[in-house]
Amino acid sequence: xxxxxxxxxxxxxxxxxxxxxxxxxxxxxxxxxxxxxxxxxxxxxxxxxxxxxxxxxxxxxxxxxxxxxxxxxxxxxxxxxxxxxxxxxxxxxxxxxxxxxxxxxxxxxxxxxxxxxxxxxxxxxxxxxxxxxxxxxxxxxxxxxxxxxxxxxxxxxxxxxxxxxxxxxxxxxxxxxxxxxxxxxxxxxxxxxxxxxxxxxxxxxxxxxxxxxxxxxxxxxxxxxxxxxxxxxxxxxxxxxxxxxxxxxxxxxxxxxxxxxxxxxxxxxxxxxxxxxxxxxxxxxxxxxxxxxxxxxxxxxxxxxxxxxxxxxxxxxxxxxxxxxxxxxxxxxxxxxxxxxxxxxxxxxxxxxxxxxxxxxxxxxxxxxxxxxxxxxxxxxxxxxxxxxxxxxxxxxxxxxxxxxxxxxxxxx
Numbered sequence: 001x002x003x004x005x006x007x008x009x010x011x012x013x014x015x016x017x018x019x020x021x022x023x024x025x026x027x028x029x030x031x032x033x034x035x036x037x038x039x040x041x042x043x044x045x046x047x048x049x050x051x052x053x054x055x056x057x058x059x060x061x062x063x064x065x066x067x068x069x070x071x072x073x074x075x076x077x078x079x080x081x082x083x084x085x086x087x088x089x090x091x092x093x094x095x096x097x098x099x100x101x102x103x104x105x106x107x108x109x110x111x112x113x114x115x116x117x118x119x120x121x122x123x124x125x126x127x128x129x130x131x132x133x134x135x136x137x138x139x140x141x142x143x144x145x146x147x148x149x150x151x152x153x154x155x156x157x158x159x160x161x162x163x164x165x166x167x168x169x170x171x172x173x174x175x176x177x178x179x180x181x182x183x184x185x186x187x188x189x190x191x192x193x194x195x196x197x198x199x200x201x202x203x204x205x206x207x208x209x210x211x212x213x214x215x216x217x218x219x220x221x222x223x224x225x226x227x228x229x230x231x232x233x234x235x236x237x238x239x240x241x242x243x244x245x246x247x248x249x250x251x252x253x254x255x256x257x258x259x260x261x262x263x264x265x266x267x268x269x270x271x272x273x274x275x276x277x278x279x280x281x282x283x284x285x286x287x288x289x290x291x292x293x294x295x296x297x298x299x300x301x302x303x304x305x306x307x308x309x310x311x312x313x314x315x316x317x318x319x320x321x322x323x324x325x326x327x328x329x330x331x332x333x334x335x336x337x338x339x340x341x342x343x344x345x346x347x348x349x350x351x352x353x354x355x356x357x358x359x360x361x362x363x364x365x366x367x368x369x370x371x372x373x374x375x376x377x378x379x380x381x382x383x384x385x386x387x388x389x390x391x392x393x394x395x396x397x398x399x400x401x402x403x404x405x406x407x408x409x410x411x412x413x
Contacts, residue, residue: 004221013214020047021210025203041202046318048206048274050311051213055267057294057306058216059260064292065300066224067256068236069153073161074264075288076168077136081265082278083172084135086185087119088128089196089273093189105187106180116178125192132269133262140261141254148250148257153239162285169283184279191273202274209270213307216263220303223256232256293336299346308347 005013024047027039056078063069090104099108103115121127143164147157175181194201223229234242235249242249272278281287290313298309313335320328343350 004218004225013217017210017214020051021207025207029199029203041199044202044206045274048202048209049271050314051206051209052267052271052274053291053294053314054307054310055213055216056264056291057298057310058213058220058303059263059267060291060295061300061303061306062220062223062232062256062263063260064295065302065306066229066236067232067253068239069253069257070155070158070292071161071257071260072158072285072288072292073165074260074291075285076165076283077140077261077264078268078271078287078291079168079278079280079282080136080139081132081268082272082282083179083185083268084131084265085128085269086188086272086278087122087131088125089188089191090185091119091123092191093187096189097187104180104185106175106183107178110175112178119178129269132265136261136265136268137258140258144254144257145250148253162288165283165288166285169280169285172280172283180279182280184277185272186277186279188273188276196273196276205270205274209274212266212270216267217303217307219263223259224303228252228255290332293332295346297335297339297346299348302346302348305346305348312347 024039024044027037028041028044031038033040056074060071060074063071093104095101097105097108099105101108103112107115115122147160152160171177172179172184173182179185188196190196191201196202224232231242231247231249231252235252239249268278268282294309294313295306296309297313298307299305313332316331316335317328320331339346345352
């Protein structure tokens with residue numbers, strides 16, 4: 001347990017989990033709505049959404065902060081997981097839709113007579129869970145294999161991931177794709193037979209999101225503290241040296257890239273029933289860039305930093321889009337420039353810098369004591385330790401039974 005985090009960090013994690021996953025749900029369900037301590041469903045839904053975003057930021061930190069792979073298409077995997085679970089939610093509407101038939105309303109509106117073949121089994125919860133993991137994971141594996149095998153990295157990799165998510169967004173906007181076009185999936189009614197808008201259902205989804213965030217954090221921490229994690233950071237710092245040493249970095253990068261995609265897909269599946277809608281705008285390249293900003297603001301390569309960054313940036317977004325919606329994009333761009341120039345280590349680096357002055361300053365160093373006089377002048381002259389060490393390292397090993405080599409003029413012991 002202490003291998004992953006120190007006890008002090010575990011205490012902070014358990015305290016935060018107790019507040020978010022125990023206290024807030026109790027205040028939402030057990031306290032009357034007119035009580036000052038009541039937590040409304042708005043806050044439960046908002047915080048649940050933020051926790052899903054935090055998982056995506058954590059996945060971005062794995063591939064960018066620890067492996068040095070800047071992806072501008074992480075929002076695609078998030079949206080694919082949401083669409084995979086949204087198909088199940090749409091089938092759960094049944095005949096409660098506008099047209100009173102088994103087909104989703106948008107298919108009836110488009111005069112579709114039957115479900116497409118890829119909707120087969122979408123009324124099964126277990127099949128939906130499989131698709132949530134398999135679709136983002138398979139796409140990431142195939143795309144990553146060809147990209148990493150071709151040694152594509154740096155800004156070129158960022159560009160092609162952005163192009164991938166943009167192409168997917170344009171495809172999902174088409175009505176003939178069978179995913180609702182620009183409206184996407186909405187008007188969900190129930191999940192596993194329970195009303196999706198019931199306070200108990202919303203609270204359960206909220207708690208699941210929190211538990212998933214905690215599990216994703218532990219998984220990411222286990223990866224980065226293992227031997228695999230050391231290889232990933234070596235790939236980030238100097239991949240050419242690993243290749244020279246015989247490491248096949250393709251498979252290391254492919255592993256962490258696929259894991260990050262699956263993490264994002266599961267987060268998308270938890271996000272959709274809480275917000276009640278999924279549409280192609282979730283695949284927008286701007287959303288993927290915003291995910292990178294969450295990680296940069298919080299602090300790359302820290303795990304906790306991207307989580308804080310996701311909460312901070314999205315909290316600011318919720319306030320700005322209500323109070324000053326026209327200034328939000330200016331604030332976001334300025335924040336990214338500010339962090340890049342002045343806070344390269346993000347909020348976590350700033351917190352460490354603020355804690356540093358609290359340490360007690362070191363006292364004045366006492367002058368070194370004078371060397372003791374020696375009767376022999378040669379005793380006062382000694383070779384520097386570094387030179388002596390180098391001489392010892394340079395001296396060849398002596399075979400067994402052979403006399404050691406001596407420099408002419410050197411005194412015998």
